[in-house]
Amino acid sequence: MKNRFLIYLVILLAIGLIFAPTTLIAQEPSRGGETEIEDESDDGTASSEVRLRFINRRLERVQERVNNESLRGEIQERVQNQAEATERIQNALEKIEGRPAYLRFLIGPDYKNAGELRSQIVRLRNEIRQLTNLKERLSGTEAEEVQTTIDELETESNTLETNLQEKLTGFSLFGWLARLFVKSGE
Secondary structure (H helix, E strand, O other): OHHHHHHHHHHHHHHHHHHHHHHOOOOOOOOOOOOOOOOOOOOOHHHHHHHHHHHHHHHHHHHHHOOOHHHHHHHHHHHHHHHHHHHHHHHHHHHHHOOOHHHHHHHOOOHHHHHHHHHHHHHHHHHHHHHHHHHHOOOHHHHHHHHHHHHHHHHHHHHHHHHHHHHHOOOOOOHHHHHHHHHHHO
16 A cells, blocks of 8 residues: 555656646846837736736826716726726736745645736726726727727736636646635635
8 A cells, every 4th residue: 555655646746747848947026117019028027017008107197188077077086997907917927926935836826916906807897897888988089099098908807817828727746635625615
């Protein structure tokens, strides 16, 4: 019985070593200070933050040009919600990507922060729906800018979801056990 356990352990370790090069690759540090919208870094953290902040600035410019106070207040609320969502998305992505490679190999990705990121993606989609309603009440250049913002938010939402799916894939030795605890805790 003890020999069987050792054989299983050796097989698991061998499988782990086979898949280890794909999970233990060191990540390049993100490039700080770049403000280009087309910044496509490998990890997606900095580029997502930059794009979301750019989208937020566009909404602020629309807010400054709108004459109707009720619409201006609604846009201000969207700007505040977007800024808060950007901060939470950034924190969740940093925690997911900051997880040491040995932990990802042993117990898998950070499922707690992945759940936070999923909820922020849902929140982004809700903001998109609210911006669509707002756009219908605007006219001219403001409506066009809000539509551009909506398109960019949809693209960013899809990018974040793809990035999250990539982070959640991969081999981990005891990931099945970690997922079992995460699901039982919900």
